[in-house]
Structures are given as C-alpha cells and as structure tokens.
Amino acid sequence: MAKEIVTIKNLTKTYKTHERKAGLMNAIKSLFNRKVVLKHALKDVSFTIKEGEVVGLIGPNGAGKSTTIKALSGVLHPTSGVVRVLGYVPWKHRVKYVKHIGVVFGQKQQLWWDLPAIDTFDLNRDMYEVPEKIFRPRLKRIMKMLDIEEVAKTPVRDMSLGERMKCKLAAALLHKPKLVFLDEPSIGLDVIAKDIMRDFIIDANKKDKTSFIVTTHDMQDIEHLCERVIIINHGVVVWDGPLKEIKKKYLKNKIIDVKCESPIGKFRHKGCKIVSNDKYELRIEVDTMKTKIKEVVSHIMKNYEFADLVINDPPIEEVIQKIYREKKK
Numbered sequence: 001m002a003k004e005i006v007t008i009k010n011l012t013k014t015y016k017t018h019e020r021k022a023g024l025m026n027a028i029k030s031l032f033n034r035k036v037v038l039k040h041a042l043k044d045v046s047f048t049i050k051e052g053e054v055v056g057l058i059g060p061n062g063a064g065k066s067t068t069i070k071a072l073s074g075v076l077h078p079t080s081g082v083v084r085v086l087g088y089v090p091w092k093h094r095v096k097y098v099k100h101i102g103v104v105f106g107q108k109q110q111l112w113w114d115l116p117a118i119d120t121f122d123l124n125r126d127m128y129e130v131p132e133k134i135f136r137p138r139l140k141r142i143m144k145m146l147d148i149e150e151v152a153k154t155p156v157r158d159m160s161l162g163e164r165m166k167c168k169l170a171a172a173l174l175h176k177p178k179l180v181f182l183d184e185p186s187i188g189l190d191v192i193a194k195d196i197m198r199d200f201i202i203d204a205n206k207k208d209k210t211s212f213i214v215t216t217h218d219m220q221d222i223e224h225l226c227e228r229v230i231i232i233n234h235g236v237v238v239w240d241g242p243l244k245e246i247k248k249k250y251l252k253n254k255i256i257d258v259k260c261e262s263p264i265g266k267f268r269h270k271g272c273k274i275v276s277n278d279k280y281e282l283r284i285e286v287d288t289m290k291t292k293i294k295e296v297v298s299h300i301m302k303n304y305e306f307a308d309l310v311i312n313d314p315p316i317e318e319v320i321q322k323i324y325r326e327k328k329k
C-alpha cells in the first residue's frame with residue numbers, strides 16, 4: 001500500500017476584506033468607516049493523497065483551487081482544519097518543509113526577473129543544499145527535456161510566457177521534491193509546449209515517484225496526466241474519484257462524426273440528437289441507453305454515401321459541467 005503523504009481534513013479559509021465603493025470620496029470615507037466583508041473561499045475541503053499519485057484538482061473560477069494549493073504549500077494560514085503534508089504542517093514548518101516540495105503558480109512571477117533562469121536554478125541548488133554532483137547532471141537532463149538549454153541563459157524578463165513557464169517548472173523540480181503543486185501550469189503554453197510539459201511531469205512521476213497535485217482548466221491536461229480527479233465548487237469537494245469512473249457514469253452518450261460525399265439532407269434516428277449538420281458533415285449525439293451505436297452506424301451505412309465515420313466520447317468539459325449542475329440542485 002502506498003504511503004499517505006497528504007491529509008487535509010475539514011479545511012476552511014475565510015478571507016477578510018474591506019468593502020470599498022468606487023470614487024475618491026468613498027475611498028476617504030472608507031478610511032474611517034471600514035466595513036468588513038467575509039469571503040468563505042473554502043467551506044469544507046477534505047481529501048488525502050498517496051505517494052506516487054497525480055491528482056487533478058478542478059473546478060470553476062473562484063471555486064477555491066488556488067486557496068487549497070496555497071494552504072498546501074504553506075504560504076497561507078487557513079482559518080480552521082487540518083493539513084499535514086509529508087509529516088509537516090506546511091505553514092508552521094515552512095523552512096524544513098519547502099525542501100521536499102515544489103510549487104508552480106502559473107499566474108505568478110517565481111523566478112528572479114532580471115537574472116537568467118539558470119542563475120535562479122543555481123540559487124535554488126544552494127537554498128535546497130543539493131550536492132553539486134547530483135545537481136549538474138539533473139539540471140542538464142531537465143533542461144534538455146524541457147528544451148530550455150539556450151533560453152535559460154537569457155534574463156527572465158526577456159522570455160516569452162511559455163519559456164518562462166517551462167523554466168518555472170524546471171526550478172520547481174530540480175531539487176527532486178517528493179511532491180509538487182502545479183497551479184495552472186499550462187497557462188500560456190502552445191500545443192507543443194503543453195506536450196513537453198505533460199511528458200516531463202509523467203517522466204518525473206515514473207522515474208522519481210514524484211507526486212503531483214495539478215489545477216487546470218485544460219481538460220486535456222487531466223486526460224493526459226491524472227488517473228484521479230477531485231472536483232471542488234464553492235469551497236466544497238463535490239467529487240473525488242477515478243477519472244475512469246466519471247467517464248463510466250457520465251459518458252453514456254457517444255458522438256458520431258460523419259463525412260459524406262453527397263449532401264446529407266435530413267437525418268433522423270431513435271436516441272439521436274443532431275449537434276451540427278453542415279451539408280457534407282454531420283455530428284450526432286447518441287444516447288446509448290436508448291439505442292445501440294451499432295444500429296445508428298448501420299443506419300448511416302445503408303442510407304448515406306459516407307466517406308468517413310468517427311465515434312468519440314463527448315468532451316470531458318461537458319461531463320464536468322453536468323456534475324457541477326447536479327451538485328448544485
């Protein structure tokens with residue numbers, strides 16, 4: 001049995017802010033008469049993570065994902081609840097704790113702005129006290145994998161968004177942490193860079209047994225990386241389980257894409273809903289509880305001069321939407 005490395009129990013976080021209305025007069029007034037506004041970002045978050053897992057933490061904007069990652073990485077003191085990671089309480093044992101974790105905040109600047117990334121890597125080596133003999137070959141391998149050997153020599157401020165993200169990823173993994181938190185690591189990456197990033201994460205997970213908690217709005221990241229998904233909405237965990245189970249439970253519908261050599265015209269069949277019909281191209285959603293895929297395909301083969309036919313699952317985004325809606329009721 002794999003070891004439990006993260007335990008979060010009944011975690012809550014309430015942010016205190018002050019109401020400020022627009023305009024200069026209101027700004028002055030608010031200096032004397034400040035109304036406190038409470039924001040319950042986390043209401044009840046509980047989950048555990050085992051060594052070697054790659055878990056996707058997903059949910060709509062404002063759900064509480066980044067707040068959870070901040071509590072896990074020790075930069076935020078929660079209001080109540082238990083957080084234990086690798087035997088540490090993150091915000092209490094920060095100095096010792098950070099040697100064992102890596103953190104990437106996609107939206108935040110985490111490298112020295114005016115220095116080449118390679119200097120940040122070296123500073124991290126000192127900070128984490130990684131022996132030179134271990135560090136150099138690891139740095140070389142990581143830079144090669146992420147294709148940043150050249151770009152790492154330029155000052156961070158001159159890098160593109162994607163180059164900077166790859167360097168942040170390298171910086172977070174150089175000291176071979178046991179656990180890495182990635183908060184929107186694919187933001188600003190092009191398709192090729194996303195592939196490189198995903199391969200890099202999978203490699204670290206396989207080779208070094210590094211565990212990951214990843215937040216993302218890109219469902220392709222989830223499909224590529226995560227066997228398990230935790231869905232959070234309004235500060236509460238609404239789903240925690242294998243991605244496969246979500247697919248089994250919610251992916252009863254199939255999508256059929258048909259391309260024809262002659263105009264398709266009308267299409268009707270039991271259990272089928274037309275998603276789009278573009279003269280030569282047709283997309284149908286099939287409710288497999290009402291009709292068999294086989295029946296629909298044979299209906300198409302008999303009645304249409306089709307050139308191509310592809311059967312797919314509906315996009316995972318739709319499934320997540322369904323779960324959100326169900327839990328809201």
Ligand SMILES: Nc1ncnc2c1ncn2[C@@H]1O[C@H](COP(=O)(O)OP(=O)(O)OP(=O)(O)O)[C@@H](O)[C@H]1O
Nearest residue numbers: 015016017039041060061062063064065066067068
């Ligand atoms: N420092 C803060 N002060 C006050 N409210 C905050 C603060 N940080 C976050 N919040 C609020 O807490 C809630 C949760 O924010 P959080 O950043 O955790 O969401 P998220 O799930 O990461 O969203 P996104 O997908 O947009 O990144 C939001 O309503 C946000 O406005």
Ligand SMILES: [Mg+2]
Nearest residue numbers: 065066067183
């Ligand atoms: Mg966020």
